[in-house]
Amino acid sequence: MRGLTARYGPVVAVRDVSLRVGEGEIVALLGANGAGKTTTLMSIVGLHRARTGTIALDGEEIGGLPPERVVRRGVGLAPEGRRIFASLTVAENLRLGAAAAGRGRAEDARRERLLELFPALRERLRLPAASLSGGEQQQLAIARALMPGPRLLLLDEPTLGLAPKLVRLVFDLVVRLRDEEGVTILLVEQNVHQALRVSDRAYLMRVGGIEAEGTPDELRRDRRVQAAYLGVPE
Amino acid sequence: MWWPLRSAVGAALVCAGLVVVAAWGWASGGDHSKLTHFFINVTIVVALQSFSGNSGILSFGHMALFGAGAYVAGILTLDPALKSTYLPSLPHFLQDANPRWWIALALAAAAGGALALLSGVPILRLDGASAVIAILALLLIADVVFGAWTGVTRGGAGLIGLPPEVTMTRALAFALAAVVVARVFKDSKTGLLLRASREDAFSAASVGVAVRAYRVRAWVLSGVIAGAAGALFAWWIGTISPTDFFLAPTFALIVMFIVGGKGTVAGAVVGAALVTLVQEQVRGYEDSSLHLGVITFHRLTGLTQLVLVLMILLVMYARPEGIVGREEPDEAIVRFLRGRTA
Amino acid sequence: MTLHEFVQQCINGLSLGSTYALLSLGLAMLFSIMGLINFAHGELLTIGGYVMWTMLHHDVSWILVVPATLLATTLAAVAMERIAFRPLRGASIETLLVTSFALAFFIQTVLQIGVSAEPEPIAHTGWSDRGYSVGPYTVGLIQIITTAVTFAVLVALVVFLRRTLLGVSIRAAAEDFGVVRLMGISAGRVVVAAFALSGLLAGIAALLLFASAGSVSPTSGTAPVVAAFIAVVLGGLGNLTGAVVGGYVLGFADQILAAVHSGTILQFHDAVVLAILIGLLLLRPQGLVGRRQELA
Numbered sequence: 001m002r003g004l005t006a007r008y009g010p011v012v013a014v015r016d017v018s019l020r021v022g023e024g025e026i027v028a029l030l031g032a033n034g035a036g037k038t039t040t041l042m043s044i045v046g047l048h049r050a051r052t053g054t055i056a057l058d059g060e061e062i063g064g065l066p067p068e069r070v071v072r073r074g075v076g077l078a079p080e081g082r083r084i085f086a087s088l089t090v091a092e093n094l095r096l097g098a099a100a101a102g103r104g105r106a107e108d109a110r111r112e113r114l115l116e117l118f119p120a121l122r123e124r125l126r127l128p129a130a131s132l133s134g135g136e137q138q139q140l141a142i143a144r145a146l147m148p149g150p151r152l153l154l155l156d157e158p159t160l161g162l163a164p165k166l167v168r169l170v171f172d173l174v175v176r177l178r179d180e181e182g183v184t185i186l187l188v189e190q191n192v193h194q195a196l197r198v199s200d201r202a203y204l205m206r207v208g209g210i211e212a213e214g215t216p217d218e219l220r221r222d223r224r225v226q227a228a229y230l231g232v233p234e
Numbered sequence: 235m236w237w238p239l240r241s242a243v244g245a246a247l248v249c250a251g252l253v254v255v256a257a258w259g260w261a262s263g264g265d266h267s268k269l270t271h272f273f274i275n276v277t278i279v280v281a282l283q284s285f286s287g288n289s290g291i292l293s294f295g296h297m298a299l300f301g302a303g304a305y306v307a308g309i310l311t312l313d314p315a316l317k318s319t320y321l322p323s324l325p326h327f328l329q330d331a332n333p334r335w336w337i338a339l340a341l342a343a344a345a346g347g348a349l350a351l352l353s354g355v356p357i358l359r360l361d362g363a364s365a366v367i368a369i370l371a372l373l374l375i376a377d378v379v380f381g382a383w384t385g386v387t388r389g390g391a392g393l394i395g396l397p398p399e400v401t402m403t404r405a406l407a408f409a410l411a412a413v414v415v416a417r418v419f420k421d422s423k424t425g426l427l428l429r430a431s432r433e434d435a436f437s438a439a440s441v442g443v444a445v446r447a448y449r450v451r452a453w454v455l456s457g458v459i460a461g462a463a464g465a466l467f468a469w470w471i472g473t474i475s476p477t478d479f480f481l482a483p484t485f486a487l488i489v490m491f492i493v494g495g496k497g498t499v500a501g502a503v504v505g506a507a508l509v510t511l512v513q514e515q516v517r518g519y520e521d522s523s524l525h526l527g528v529i530t531f532h533r534l535t536g537l538t539q540l541v542l543v544l545m546i547l548l549v550m551y552a553r554p555e556g557i558v559g560r561e562e563p564d565e566a567i568v569r570f571l572r573g574r575t576a
Numbered sequence: 577m578t579l580h581e582f583v584q585q586c587i588n589g590l591s592l593g594s595t596y597a598l599l600s601l602g603l604a605m606l607f608s609i610m611g612l613i614n615f616a617h618g619e620l621l622t623i624g625g626y627v628m629w630t631m632l633h634h635d636v637s638w639i640l641v642v643p644a645t646l647l648a649t650t651l652a653a654v655a656m657e658r659i660a661f662r663p664l665r666g667a668s669i670e671t672l673l674v675t676s677f678a679l680a681f682f683i684q685t686v687l688q689i690g691v692s693a694e695p696e697p698i699a700h701t702g703w704s705d706r707g708y709s710v711g712p713y714t715v716g717l718i719q720i721i722t723t724a725v726t727f728a729v730l731v732a733l734v735v736f737l738r739r740t741l742l743g744v745s746i747r748a749a750a751e752d753f754g755v756v757r758l759m760g761i762s763a764g765r766v767v768v769a770a771f772a773l774s775g776l777l778a779g780i781a782a783l784l785l786f787a788s789a790g791s792v793s794p795t796s797g798t799a800p801v802v803a804a805f806i807a808v809v810l811g812g813l814g815n816l817t818g819a820v821v822g823g824y825v826l827g828f829a830d831q832i833l834a835a836v837h838s839g840t841i842l843q844f845h846d847a848v849v850l851a852i853l854i855g856l857l858l859l860r861p862q863g864l865v866g867r868r869q870e871l872a
Contacts, residue, residue, distance in 0.1 A: 045758065047754065047757070047758070066757070067757040067758055068757050068760050068761060068762050068763070071757075071758060071759065071760040072760045077758055079755065079758065083752055083754075083755045085747075085748045085751050085752060085755070086751065087747065087750075087751050088744065088747060088748060088751075092744050092747075092748075095741070095744060096741075096744060096745065096748055096756070096759045096761070097759055099741060099745070099759045099760050099761050100759060100760025100761075101760075144759075145758075148760065290670075292670045292673065292674070294677075356854065356855075356858055357854060359858060360857055360858065362669075363611065363669055364813075364857050366669070366670075366673065367613070367809060367813070367857065368853075368854045368857050370805075371806075371809075371850045371851075371853050371854050371857075372854070374802060374806075374846075374847075374850050375846075375847045375850045375851060378844060378846040378847040378850070379844065379847050382844050382846075382847070383844070481798065482681075485677060485678070485681055488674060488677065489678075492674060531689055531690070532692075533689075533692070533693070534689055535688045535689065535693040536684065536685035536688035536689055536693065536794075537685070537689065539681050539684070539685045540682070540685040540686070540689065542681075543678045543681050543682040543685065546674065546678050547675070547678055547682075550664075550671060550674065550675060550678075551663060551664075554667075554671065
């Protein structure tokens with residue numbers, strides 16, 4: 001059973017958070033702005049040093065490793081705001097993504113598979129990434145993170161700023177990734193409804209700590225979730 | 235207490251230090267040239283501190299302002315007979331001019347301020363990183379102008395025979411004034427707001443109007459002090475040319491600023507003291523040679539600069555906030571006393 | 577100025593621009609990745625010049641001088657990164673600037689003390705003075721070589737930056753350094769590669785420059801690095817293509833204006849160029865060539 005436990009002490013943004021993500025699950029991390037969701041993801045991937053706590057991937061400790069090493073161990077991150085390399089072509093973005101896994105036949109095979117999943121990218125391989133639409137850029141960010149074939153994919157607000165039709169597309173994609181590719185996914189989202197629709201379990205964060213956890217049904221009924229998003233008083 | 239008075243009192247510690255040094259100079263007699271040099275250095279580095287220390291924008295261009303003051307003072311006070319020989323194409327009112335030294339100094343300070351105003355309004359609209367580059371460009375422009383405007387500056391040949399209008403006493407007086415003014419400015423509303431806005435302004439894509447105005451104020455004040463210091467320098471050294479205001483002196487100035495501590499006026503003074511010491515004492519060794527077993531260095535040219543380099547590298551790696559640190563000495567004393575009585 | 581003079585100056589401008597382009601590329605590469613204006617870049621040039629002087633002084637053949645010089649400048653650049661800049665990773669821009677400034681003076685004074693403050697002559701071999709006539713115009717052999725070599729270098733560089741993983745990484749790092757690490761690419765390696773590249777470019781520029789300059793002194797690097805700095809800003813800070821364009825624009829401008837200058841206001845042409853620079857920074861911060869960057 002693949003597990004990921006993260007515990008942090010009093011870091012300013014995130015306080016004593018414990019998460020577990022099982023193999024093949026889609027776990028959602030919900031919460032309002034500033035709750036510490038992005039910081040949590042950053043800490044997992046190593047872009048942010050946690051003060052205290054442990055992070056383990058499949059039983060191996062990865063906390064404290066620099067992002068280059070974490071990525072090579074099998075964690076991928078599609079960061080908030082996409083952050084694709086706009087001046088590079090789509091193909092070059094993907095190639096960089098694969099850098100963690102090394103060159104060769106496997107890279108080409110994975111790329112083919114990803115282009116099947118993201119047909120829009122195939123058409124634009126030679127174009128600069130800056131010319132892509134918002135939705136396409138998001139696809140590129142996810143594809144890039146998937147290029148090295150990670151076991152765990154972290155998605156930070158993948159639907160931010162996208163039109164509703166594209167939002168659905170992204171979430172359907174997330175499900176496909178889990179079902180067809182066997183990728184374990186930790187998803188940070190503000191779109192509660194859709195996130196709960198696709199995930200197996202979810203956590204609610206508030207002001208740096210976990211406030212609630214459970215299955216989507218449990219959380220939908222949880223008044224704290226309602227309060228966090230709808231302004232309904234507790 | 236009215237705040238400028240409080241600041242002035244706060245600066246008293248540093249001022250006392252300067253007076254003590256001067257007193258020692260009077261007592262020992264002899265040539266006060268080195269001490270005069272020190273006081274002039276104090277004035278120019280305090281000028282830099284009052285801008286860069288408060289705004290957070292490192293200025294590589296202060297020598298442009300300094301040089302402007304120096305040339306203005308030089309042109310005005312050069313003996314008219316020499317002037318007609320060296321600078322025959324000067325307009326008549328400048329040719330015949332031979333003002334008193336303090337008028338020339340006031341004009342030099344004004345020149346520094348004017349150049350600062352002219353350059354500051356456009357340049358300080360830029361964000362921090364670009365402003366640094368633009369100020370560096372200003373230094374380069376000044377160097378070109380000093381060198382090419384031969385009718386006024388005599389270009390590379392420089393102005394020689396400048397009258398020795400500066401005495402240690404006068405230099406001390408201006409150093410004291412500069413320290414007090416810089417300190418009062420630092421504690422003023424403008425100074426405080428500048429320091430507060432440092433972090434934001436650097437990362438902002440465009441600079442807010444208020445911040446820009448404050449920066450320009452600091453830059454112009456800085457320019458006035460620098461211009462005055464330039465005049466004193468011209469009279470102290472007797473000969474000026476464009477290389478006196480280009481990269482090597484800029485480096486020495488930056489060393490003074492950083493080594494002492496860029497956040498405080500006291501730091502600037504300490505930095506000036508250290509660097510002047512090095513400049514005056516080490517220079518004597520530059521002509522000698524050094525034997526190290528099999529290697530012989532025939533002339534130790536540039537030894538002064540080497541020492542300065544080592545000083546600044548040491549400070550930057552070991553104690554980036556400088557020798558004096560973040561607090562003015564009087565602030566540290568007050569805090570200490572308050573802690574005691576609390 | 578007659579058409580003939582103009583064209584002649586353009587020919588001269590081409591080779592001068594080539595030298596500027598090489599230097600400003602090296603400078604821009606470092607700036608784009610680290611935000612660092614390496615004042616000590618000029619000293620890489622000087623080091624190259626001194627290596628050339630030492631070897632030619634001892635009658636070493638040019639066939640050895642060329643690779644030796646390139647190796648020296650590349651190693652010097654890598655050493656700079658390792659010793660001076662790596663310990664300061666993450667420090668403020670201010671600190672980096674001051675350090676590079678101090679480093680420049682450090683190298684200068686070491687050369688002054690270690691060798692001499694006086695210029696050392698670089699032996700002129702016969703071929704470096706040779707010139708050819710093309711119709712009514714004269715072209716020096718060294719000018720032809722300079723331009724040809726620069727073009728070759730630029731082509732090679734484009735291939736490197738497009739085709740190799742390291743090259744693509746450098747371009748990516750110039751845009752968003754943090755995300756490059758997310759690709760599993762070692763940040764340190766990218767930085768070292770960029771420094772090495774800038775050192776190599778400086779070495780090529782040194783060979784071309786000092787072959788015709790005639791002498792080298794500890795301060796030889798100052799004027800070129802100032803020109804490179806201007807070119808980098810003209811082209812848009814951190815924009816590699818822009819740096820090359822800026823270099824050529826500056827080369828042409830310098831030659832043409834210098835030829836016209838005597839007795840006119842154009843004596844100040846350098847100052848005018850610099851003032852234009854400041855204006856550019858204000859109006860078009862992305863330079864002549866750059867695109868408006870999306871702020872991430």
